[in-house]
Amino acid sequence: MSERTKEEVLFRKYYKSLCHFAWEMTSDMLVAEDVVSDAFLVYFKQKDRISEEEAAIKNFLYSTVRFSCYNLARQRKIVNRYWEKNEYLDHYDSEIENNIIRSEVLAEILSIVATLPNACQQVFRKGYLEGLSNAEIAEEMGIRVNTVKTQKQRGMQVLIQKLNPEFLALFILFIKN
Structure with a gap:
């Protein structure tokens, strides 16, 4: 039997x-x-390098396949770990990016709020930035609830006029959270 025929028989x-x-x-x-x-x-x-006995050839082939499969499994674990780590890093990076954007929006808002009259500034900060209710602001500042509403409305009008339009939508999200 020729060399090529032996290989074909073995393969089949x-x-x-x-x-x-x-x-x-x-x-x-x-x-x-x-x-x-x-x-x-x-x-x-x-x-x-391998014995011509059929048992030795069979053992070699099965061992080679087994170790190749183990190596593949190990590689898959490494790849999966890499992707899990990168997903975490992507999430972490987007969190950092969100914090940077939030800081920029807040800085812009605070610079506009600083141009408001003092009483309006206080009401605006307490209502929108600290999250106090109109009644809490009125009680804390010793003014009427309607005055609080008016001051908040005036502050918001100035903010809408002066705030960068890109930041306006972000500000709305910012005060909701």
């Missing part, structure tokens, strides 16, 4: 069972077929 004899073995370990038939093909390539390159 073990290919399907090796594919099934690899599939059991990888749960992916395409990957299993690639692993088995690679195992045969390794065998054909190293057959001079």
Whole structure:
């Protein structure tokens, strides 16, 4: 029997069972077929070093497939860990970005609020930035609730006029949270 014929017989004899073995370990038939093909390539390159006994060849092929599957599993774990870490970092980066934007919006708002009359400034800060109710502001400052409403309305009008339009939507989100 020629060398090529022996290789073909060997390939036909073990290919399907090796594919099934690899599939059991990888749960992916395409990957299993690639692993088995690679195992045969390794065998054909190293057959001079391996005994010609069929049991030795069979053991070599199964061992090669098994270790290749283990290596794939290890690589997948590393890749999955990398992606999990990057997802965390992406989330962390977006949190930092949100904090920067929030700080810029707040700085812009505070600079506009600083131009308001003193009483209007206090009412605006307490109502929109500290989250106090109109009644709480009125009680704390010793003024009427209607005065609080008027001061908040005046402050908001000035803010709407002077605030960068891009920041206005962000300010609305900012005061809701």
